[in-house]
Amino acid sequence: MSEAKKLAIIATKGTLDWAYPPFILASTAAALGYDVQVFFTFYGLQLLRKKLDLKVSPLGNPGMPMKMPFGPKWFKGINWNIPNLVQSLVPGYESLATTLMKQTVKNNGVASIPDLRELCREAEVKFIACQMTVELFGFNHSDFIDGLEFGGAATFFEFAGESDICLFI
Amino acid sequence: MADKELDARGLNCPLPILRTKKMLNELTGGQTLRIVATDPGAVKDFQAFAKQTGNELLESAEANGEYTFVLKKKA
Numbered sequence: 588m589s590e591a592k593k594l595a596i597i598a599t600k601g602t603l604d605w606a607y608p609p610f611i612l613a614s615t616a617a618a619l620g621y622d623v624q625v626f627f628t629f630y631g632l633q634l635l636r637k638k639l640d641l642k643v644s645p646l647g648n649p650g651m652p653m654k655m656p657f658g659p660k661w662f663k664g665i666n667w668n669i670p671n672l673v674q675s676l677v678p679g680y681e682s683l684a685t686t687l688m689k690q691t692v693k694n695n696g697v698a699s700i701p702d703l704r705e706l707c708r709e710a711e712v713k714f715i716a717c718q719m720t721v722e723l724f725g726f727n728h729s730d731f732i733d734g735l736e737f738g739g740a741a742t743f744f745e746f747a748g749e750s751d752i753c754l755f756i
Numbered sequence: 757m758a759d760k761e762l763d764a765r766g767l768n769c770p771l772p773i774l775r776t777k778k779m780l781n782e783l784t785g786g787q788t789l790r791i792v793a794t795d796p797g798a799v800k801d802f803q804a805f806a807k808q809t810g811n812e813l814l815e816s817a818e819a820n821g822e823y824t825f826v827l828k829k830k831a
Contacts, residue, residue, distance in 0.1 A: 741786035
């Protein structure tokens with residue numbers, strides 16, 4: 588085996604915002620010469636789907652600024668503090684928030700999730716999908732991108748046990 | 757003059773580092789890569805990248821909101 592440092596990540600979240608940390612850290616670590624494995628479980632499985640349809644929800648997330656990605660500077664600076672009750676009643680609110688976040692990401696030169704995922708693959712980051720949650724949520728292996736390994740907790744520990752850094756996201 | 761140039765202007769973390777790594781793969785040991793970026797976080801990131809990968813950071817400069825780095829690929 589190589590003497591490279593090892594990074595093991597467990598990715599458990601399936602929203603657009605939380606898709607960033609595992610892919611950013613995995614791709615960067617790979618660029619720094621780490622061997623990287625990411626174990627996707629529960630909602631994290633959404634990040635491995637062929638058809639990515641990730642959304643972000645500001646509902647019940649008081650830490651999320653709601654700002655407009657267009658218009659003059661003073662307008663962009665406004666934080667739209669929309670009450671939870673309104674957010675939950677307005678149809679399409681989540682889709683709107685998702686569209687706005689994607690635009691903000693683009694405006695700031697931040698990579699898209701499909702791009703970051705592809706960069707991870709190119710850098711030979713190993714993706715493992717949790718077989719138990721694949722079945723639990725009624726997914727098929729064909730729902731996911733090619734080249735995955737399907738395994739369980741023991742598979743994760745085989746690599747994680749020898750890792751230098753281990754993160755739960 | 758550097759052997760290769762990378763325009764990373766407008767890109768944000770971690771793209772400048774990822775593109776740099778990719779481009780370094782195309783160079784041979786001892787050759788240099790010049791990177792221009794606009795992400796202020798890149799200054800610390802390129803120091804950290806050089807330290808961890810063993811590629812030498814020959815130059816790190818800022819002018820008019822643009823950051824220029826020159827890396828020498830590890831032999």
